[in-house]
Amino acid sequence: MITLTEENYIKAIYHLGNNGVNTVNTNAIAEAINTKASSVTDMIKKLSEKNFVDYKKYQGVTLTEAGKRVAVNIIRKHRLWEVFLVEKLNFSWDEVHEVAEHLEHIQSEKLIDELNAFLDYPTHDPHGDPIPDKDGNFTHIDKIVLSKAEVGVAYKCVGVVDTSTTFLQYLDSNHIGLGTLITINHKEPFDNSISIKLEHGDIVVSQSVAKNLYLKKI
Amino acid sequence: MITLTEENYIKAIYHLGNNGVNTVNTNAIAEAINTKASSVTDMIKKLSEKNFVDYKKYQGVTLTEAGKRVAVNIIRKHRLWEVFLVEKLNFSWDEVHEVAEHLEHIQSEKLIDELNAFLDYPTHDPHGDPIPDKDGNFTHIDKIVLSKAEVGVAYKCVGVVDTSTTFLQYLDSNHIGLGTLITINHKEPFDNSISIKLEHGDIVVSQSVAKNLYLKKI
DNA sequence: AGATAAATTTAGATTACCCTAAATATATTT
DNA sequence: AAATATATTTAGGGTAATCTAAATTTATCT
Ligand SMILES: [Mn+2]
Ligand SMILES: [Mn+2]
Ligand SMILES: [Mn+2]
Ligand SMILES: [Mn+2]
Numbered sequence: 001m002i003t004l005t006e007e008n009y010i011k012a013i014y015h016l017g018n019n020g021v022n023t024v025n026t027n028a029i030a031e032a033i034n035t036k037a038s039s040v041t042d043m044i045k046k047l048s049e050k051n052f053v054d055y056k057k058y059q060g061v062t063l064t065e066a067g068k069r070v071a072v073n074i075i076r077k078h079r080l081w082e083v084f085l086v087e088k089l090n091f092s093w094d095e096v097h098e099v100a101e102h103l104e105h106i107q108s109e110k111l112i113d114e115l116n117a118f119l120d121y122p123t124h125d126p127h128g129d130p131i132p133d134k135d136g137n138f139t140h141i142d143k144i145v146l147s148k149a150e151v152g153v154a155y156k157c158v159g160v161v162d163t164s165t166t167f168l169q170y171l172d173s174n175h176i177g178l179g180t181l182i183t184i185n186h187k188e189p190f191d192n193s194i195s196i197k198l199e200h201g202d203i204v205v206s207q208s209v210a211k212n213l214y215l216k217k218i
Numbered sequence: 219m220i221t222l223t224e225e226n227y228i229k230a231i232y233h234l235g236n237n238g239v240n241t242v243n244t245n246a247i248a249e250a251i252n253t254k255a256s257s258v259t260d261m262i263k264k265l266s267e268k269n270f271v272d273y274k275k276y277q278g279v280t281l282t283e284a285g286k287r288v289a290v291n292i293i294r295k296h297r298l299w300e301v302f303l304v305e306k307l308n309f310s311w312d313e314v315h316e317v318a319e320h321l322e323h324i325q326s327e328k329l330i331d332e333l334n335a336f337l338d339y340p341t342h343d344p345h346g347d348p349i350p351d352k353d354g355n356f357t358h359i360d361k362i363v364l365s366k367a368e369v370g371v372a373y374k375c376v377g378v379v380d381t382s383t384t385f386l387q388y389l390d391s392n393h394i395g396l397g398t399l400i401t402i403n404h405k406e407p408f409d410n411s412i413s414i415k416l417e418h419g420d421i422v423v424s425q426s427v428a429k430n431l432y433l434k435k436i
Numbered sequence: 437a438g439a440t441a442a443a444t445t446t447a448g449a450t451t452a453c454c455c456t457a458a459a460t461a462t463a464t465t466t
Numbered sequence: 467a468a469a470t471a472t473a474t475t476t477a478g479g480g481t482a483a484t485c486t487a488a489a490t491t492t493a494t495c496t
Contacts, residue, residue: 005453026474039454041475046452058461058474089332099326108317114307223483244444257484259445264482276444276491 002050004105007074008033009043010052013063014071023060072136078104079125080115086126087119093126093177094168127168128159128178128214146194147210151184159214167212175200182215220268222323225292226251227261228270231281232289241278290354296322297343298333304344305337311344311395312386345386346377346396346432364412365428369402377432385430393418400433 012032017024026044030037048055052067063071081103085091091099113134116122123139124130130138143158157180160167171177175198185195185202192207205213230250235242244262248255266273270285281289299321303309309317331352334340341357342348348356361376375398378385389395393416403413403420410425423431 003452027472035453036455037474038456038476042453085329088336089329091328091332095328099324099329102324102326103321106317106320108320110309110313111303111307111317114309118306221482245442253483254485255444256446256486260483 002070006043006047006050006052007070007105009040009047010063010067010070011074013053013061014068014075017062020063020068020071023062025060029061069136072132074104076132076134076136077106077112079129079131080112080119080122082125082127083119083122083131084115087122092168092172094165094172096126097163124159124178126178127163128157141216143214143216145211146182146184146196146205146213146215147192147207149184149215151187153183154218155182155184155215156180156218157182157213158216161212161214167209170209171213174198174203174205176213181218182213220288224261224265224268224270225288225323227258227265228281228285228288229292231271231279232286232293235280238281238286238289241280243278247279287354290350292322294350294352294354295324295330297347297349298330298337298340300343300345301337301340301349302333310386310390312383312390314344315381342377342396344396345381346375359434361432361434363429364400364402364414364423364431364433365410365425367402367433369405371401372436373400373402373433374398374436375400375431376434379430379432385427388427389431392416392421392423394431399436400431 009029012029013024014020016022016028016032026037026040029040029044033040044053044055044061047053047067048061051064052070053061053063055061078100081100082096085096085099086093122131124141128141128143130141132138141158145161146155149155157176157178159178160171176182181199183197185197187194188204192210193204194207194210195202195204227247230247231242232238234240234246234250244255244258247258247262251258262271262273262279265271265285266279269282270288271279271281273279296318299318300314303314303317304311340349342359346359346361348359350356359376363379364373367373375394375396377396378389394400399417401415403415405412406422410428411422412425412428413420413422
């Protein structure tokens, strides 16, 4: 039996540790999950007892294979629900995360399998993040951030790094979303801002925006 | 702030007290919720503090208006999710209850409003139970149980009293579901069993079955 | 009415999760 | 290599929800 709280810790460790590959330290978890470091230490001991993490005092934690399976399954559910909310219930991409945080904990294999089929087996969520299959395999897309893209090449927007409401709404107001075609006109060396060509016309985006938009050559 | 546990207690009190009209005693709640009477007493005190129930020691509880609002809202969510599971995700009517028990606690007004619209504003759940609207109003259907129906009159099945898996599967195996047309051939006085005419042919059902099927004249 | 049974509440613990403050270990400076 | 700063853990408690066993109240039976 795994509790909702344990699931959230495991998910945080997975994300903080670069999808389960790196060691994660206590303070990082505390900040991500909005608790105190001492609470994290307590929970880490419990997760270690249950063999979801490997833990050596003062040395941080890494997920075990079992821990990774739990994490990936929650992420699968989270992203499938996000697709559902956007595709079927008219949520916008900046509204789905909070609700999905709750829906992801519903335990029913049939529910997720049927939802997956109902949504026609989506491979990516509304933010361009890949949806793992039942076995935990992700479909990899070869994407780069706008700040590292080349001038004059035709790209398509395929995802975002930051999924905060403010960033997503900024993109909305500039008519940028998944699938939007983007070509770089000019990179300004002074402040690393970038002038890009969209369907509707040209706009200039700051370096922070450019670092948070994933593109793919078309 | 209301916890998931509090919601479950309030819902149980609502159902046990005949939709919030009767006083409910401690043992009944304990049995419904699968806890001990002493735990119920504790929780009742808390609910009373929060003004969801009226409580006098040793005299049982009744829901306040605020308590009824909470109960009806959870029931609304529960039944809408049940419709979703049956209509969209290929669940059968005996599989939905357990999952809906969890989904009903997800807190998002937009989620439920959009789900309601997506399902095309259903008025009844897969068991024939009415779905309250946002203001808590139920659409009332004039239904009677099969055991009180008249011989020779054409009825339609519009609901069940017992929603247990075993009963619902019994109905499935006898090709009885919501909308099934039923006419009584004969009522056997000896054991109160009833011979009924279905589309597929005649069958005899026991008194226990007859007491758990809701019919409506057509 | 008095005795007995049943229902309900109280007392005292337990588990999960979280907190503050103090102690200890590791990392960074000088 | 100290000294200082930072990160982490431990100690000691708190709250929500649960439990068992004992005490108390209400209901039922002679
Ligand atoms: Mn999300
Ligand atoms: Mn997402
Ligand atoms: Mn149900
Ligand atoms: Mn139902």
